[in-house]
Amino acid sequence: MAVATDLQKVVEDAAAHLYVWALKDIPQDLRDALADAADTETSVPGQRVLQTILRNVQVAEEERNLVCQDTGIAVYYCRVGEHFPLHPARIYEALYNGTERATVEHPLRSNTVHTVTRENTGQNVGYRVPIVHWDFVAGWDGLDVKCVPKGSGSENMSFLKMCVPADGVAGIKRFVLDSIVGSGGKPCPPGIVGVGIGGSADYAMHLAKEAIARPVGTRNPDPEVAKLEEELFELLNETGIGPMGLGGDVTVLQCHIEHADTHMTLNPVAVNYQCWAARRASAHIAADGTVEMDREF
Amino acid sequence: MAEHRLTFPTTEEEIRKLRAGDLVTVDGHIIGIRDRSHIRIFDEGIEPPLDLVGAFLLHTAPNVRKRDDGGYDPLCIGTTTSARMVRFTEGLGRDYGVRAIAGKGGLPDEAIEPMREHGMVYFAIVGGAAALETTQIEEIEEVYWEELMPECLWKFRVKDFGPLWVGIDSHGNSMFHDVNEAANKRLEKILAGL
Numbered sequence: 001m002a003v004a005t006d007l008q009k010v011v012e013d014a015a016a017h018l019y020v021w022a023l024k025d026i027p028q029d030l031r032d033a034l035a036d037a038a039d040t041e042t043s044v045p046g047q048r049v050l051q052t053i054l055r056n057v058q059v060a061e062e063e064r065n066l067v068c069q070d071t072g073i074a075v076y077y078c079r080v081g082e083h084f085p086l087h088p089a090r091i092y093e094a095l096y097n098g099t100e101r102a103t104v105e106h107p108l109r110s111n112t113v114h115t116v117t118r119e120n121t122g123q124n125v126g127y128r129v130p131i132v133h134w135d136f137v138a139g140w141d142g143l144d145v146k147c148v149p150k151g152s153g154s155e156n157m158s159f160l161k162m163c164v165p166a167d168g169v170a171g172i173k174r175f176v177l178d179s180i181v182g183s184g185g186k187p188c189p190p191g192i193v194g195v196g197i198g199g200s201a202d203y204a205m206h207l208a209k210e211a212i213a214r215p216v217g218t219r220n221p222d223p224e225v226a227k228l229e230e231e232l233f234e235l236l237n238e239t240g241i242g243p244m245g246l247g248g249d250v251t252v253l254q255c256h257i258e259h260a261d262t263h264m265t266l267n268p269v270a271v272n273y274q275c276w277a278a279r280r281a282s283a284h285i286a287a288d289g290t291v292e293m294d295r296e297f
Numbered sequence: 298m299a300e301h302r303l304t305f306p307t308t309e310e311e312i313r314k315l316r317a318g319d320l321v322t323v324d325g326h327i328i329g330i331r332d333r334s335h336i337r338i339f340d341e342g343i344e345p346p347l348d349l350v351g352a353f354l355l356h357t358a359p360n361v362r363k364r365d366d367g368g369y370d371p372l373c374i375g376t377t378t379s380a381r382m383v384r385f386t387e388g389l390g391r392d393y394g395v396r397a398i399a400g401k402g403g404l405p406d407e408a409i410e411p412m413r414e415h416g417m418v419y420f421a422i423v424g425g426a427a428a429l430e431t432t433q434i435e436e437i438e439e440v441y442w443e444e445l446m447p448e449c450l451w452k453f454r455v456k457d458f459g460p461l462w463v464g465i466d467s468h469g470n471s472m473f474h475d476v477n478e479a480a481n482k483r484l485e486k487i488l489a490g491l
Contacts, residue, residue, distance in 0.1 A: 064362065069427035109447050
């Protein structure tokens with residue numbers, strides 16, 4: 001049997017902390033976006049929904065409770081430095097064990113089930129769960145871990161379309177707008193609309209998921225893509241779906257887009273919604289085992 | 298838009314007074330129900346082990362802590378997306394006398410007619426606002442079908458539960474239908490301008 005190293009234990013502790021912390025304490029950029037939304041909203045039910053959301057964030061803080069009951073499916077983003085002295089196989093073990101430990105110790109509701117039998121697997125871990133995305137960095141010896149517990153209400157509002165090149169950017173816009181209007185109140189609006197464009201079918205959805213995990217209102221560094229983010233953000237808020245789908249001015253807090261170059265005959269567009277309770281928390285782990293929490297990446 | 302306070306279980310007469318868009322606060326008893334518990338009742342044909350006449354059903358699966366005496370303490374209780382469970386609406390009203398279904402995100406239009414016919418309403422809650430919702434739950438009084446954890450049937454005693462909007466009333470009106478219709482009209486114009 002393999003014995004966990006000290007560094008593996010450090011990563012496990014960080015994962016256990018990140019999972020619970022993400023669920024309880026939403027980031028400041030999101031709090032600001034929600035407060036701005038409450039200032040902007042003019043519809044009576046929309047206004048009341050946003051005030052209730054702001055009060056809920058406050059109550060979660062006072063009571064040290066979870067913001068939302070949906071503890072989600074645990075998704076981690078890892079950036080692993082070339083010289084980080086723990087192999088990704090062991091990092092995965094640590095994330096798995098940390099997720100399980102947090103679930104038992106808090107305790108947290110366990111959501112993970114076998115996808116055919118629907119039997120609950122126990123502690124928010126299971127076959128290929130948690131879900132971990134990897135990125136490797138040459139010439140570096142650190143590890144960044146971001147935990148994004150993803151709720152099902154918003155994840156169920158995920159859509160993929162293989163537009164054709166002749167559909168152009170208008171086709172992309174049309175699909176995003178259709179998706180969000182069709183989703184109505186189901187994904188807990190106002191949230192973050194993540195859009196992935198280009199790459200391949202699977203990669204477009206991966207990019208859409210990356211997009212929802214960015215700090216609210218950050219812009220894609222490519223000016224063409226950033227312009228599309230701005231345009232879609234404005235158009236989405238002209239639809240009138242409003243907070244919780246009860247009608248109003250604020251349908252989305254933001255639209256984030258990630259892109260990849262693609263085949264000349266492809267024009268994939270993927271939409272992944274993130275609810276208003278856009279939970280995320282990050283840690284940086286140095287090669288010597290020092291941990292710094294809330295280091296965004 | 299009127300504001301109401303209701304205690305559950307309640308009667309058809311009280312439910313018929315509510316209109317889409319009204320705000321409601323609830324006291325009394327509410328029943329937590331979810332995908333698996335619906336499937337057990339309607340698809341597997343197993344009778345629910347409690348009386349649902351006049352009941353308020355909440356779409357939920359809570360975070361709880363089991364006590365040594367076998368009971369459960371609420372840790373974090375919130376509300377899930379209702380639309381997944383719309384096909385059970387008619388059976389709940391017709392066969393079991395349920396008066397209110399509460400959840401988030403709305404029910405599609407297929408719920409409007411059964412709610413009109415059987416004297417039921419859909420209450421829309423603020424999804425994700427679980428920390429607040431938990432403070433309105435006084436006690437978990439009973440848990441049925443524990444083997445479906447966390448998708449059991451839960452009996453909660455609540456106080457000042459809300460805010461809730463009458464999303465669909467028992468007279469054929471739906472806030473969600475109206476919002477979606479207006480949004481689709483706006484969408485048509487937006488798309489024409491692309």
